[in-house]
Amino acid sequence: MARMIDGQWEGEWRPTDEDGDGAFLRKASVFRDTLPAELPEPGRYHLFVAWTCPWAHRTLLTRSLKGLSDRIPVHFANELTDKSWAFETPAHSPYGDDHLFEVYLRADPHYTGRITVPVLWDSHEQRIVNNESAEILAMLDRMPSDAPSLRPAALLAEIEQWGERLYASLNNGVYRAGFATTQEAYDEAVVGVFAMLDQLEAHLEGREWLVGEQLTEADIRLFVTAFRFDAAYFPLFRCNLRRYADYPNLEAHLERVYAVPGVAETCNLDAMRRGYASIRAINPTGIVPAGPIPVLDAA
Numbered sequence: 259m260a261r262m263i264d265g266q267w268e269g270e271w272r273p274t275d276e277d278g279d280g281a282f283l284r285k286a287s288v289f290r291d292t293l294p295a296e297l298p299e300p301g302r303y304h305l306f307v308a309w310t311c312p313w314a315h316r317t318l319l320t321r322s323l324k325g326l327s328d329r330i331p332v333h334f335a336n337e338l339t340d341k342s343w344a345f346e347t348p349a350h351s352p353y354g355d356d357h358l359f360e361v362y363l364r365a366d367p368h369y370t371g372r373i374t375v376p377v378l379w380d381s382h383e384q385r386i387v388n389n390e391s392a393e394i395l396a397m398l399d400r401m402p403s404d405a406p407s408l409r410p411a412a413l414l415a416e417i418e419q420w421g422e423r424l425y426a427s428l429n430n431g432v433y434r435a436g437f438a439t440t441q442e443a444y445d446e447a448v449v450g451v452f453a454m455l456d457q458l459e460a461h462l463e464g465r466e467w468l469v470g471e472q473l474t475e476a477d478i479r480l481f482v483t484a485f486r487f488d489a490a491y492f493p494l495f496r497c498n499l500r501r502y503a504d505y506p507n508l509e510a511h512l513e514r515v516y517a518v519p520g521v522a523e524t525c526n527l528d529a530m531r532r533g534y535a536s537i538r539a540i541n542p543t544g545i546v547p548a549g550p551i552p553v554l555d556a557a
């Protein structure tokens with residue numbers, strides 16, 4: 259097992275849970291509270307993230323785009339170890355922790371489940387408000403801000419439709435390809451990934467954004483996977499039928515989102531690439547592949 263049971267580590271750490279047929283299963287998050295739609299007191303709520311993680315990246319992007327960076331401190335735990343995400347040094351944790359599991363246990367000494375990023379933490383009540391990225395994104399987006407909403411009401415139905423399709427075949431599809439332990443599970447996932455990229459390439463013909471005429475959550479959901487594709491998912495998760503850069507409309511969309519003020523500072527290509535290469539279950543030597551070199555890196 260790859261999780262804690264009643265506050266104790268259970269067995270050896272593995273990156274995946276499986277369904278018995280070699281297919282990767284992502285478990286539901288446990289902490290699901292909501293914050294009010296008001297500006298938070300500076301320093302009360304904190305985000306715990308890893309540069310590697312696309313789900314955490316959604317929340318980092320929303321924090322940055324909504325101008326909340328000064329109010330919501332962020333802490334990086336970048337190395338995935340056999341005791342969950344490790345902080346580079348204890349000074350990177352507000353409580354001097356070595357690992358993220360210590361934060362979970364501070365919230366619930368009997369915690370049962372996986373130790374995942376992102377985590378939205380309430381430092382006043384010493385509790386995890388929420389550890390589900392889609393919900394954290396939505397609650398940060400509802401906070402008052404001069405920046406436009408990433409989930410405008412008029413576009414919400416379409417944004418959510420794209421969200422579901424992107425999650426199933428692309429955002430999580432690359433993980434199902436990378437963590438598959440049977441040929442069948444891998445084949446099924448990788449075909450789905452590229453079928454979705456083909457559809458997106460056609461959809462983006464003559465369009466700047468996935469939905470409507472503005473950046474929305476749908477673009478964020480595509481971007482976090484797009485940013486990781488050529489550097490990590492292509493070489494390490496074997497999503498290698500084509501490079502992301504081989505799709506002109508998709509690559510232009512990736513660069514368009516990257517150029518939005520507030521986005522580039524949420525991206526750390528090098529840390530991300532090293533993070534994926536350090537997942538020993540898929541890359542036993544830990545060697546970081548040299549290529550393909552993403553266009554953003556070559557720029």
Ligand SMILES: N[C@@H](CCC(=O)N[C@@H](CS)C(=O)NCC(=O)O)C(=O)O
Nearest residue numbers: 311313372373374375376389390391
């Ligand atoms: N449902 C969660 C998934 C988060 C998630 O799976 N995070 C991964 C990193 S990309 C993680 O922390 N994995 C560690 C583990 O499962 O042990 C969300 O979207 O917030």
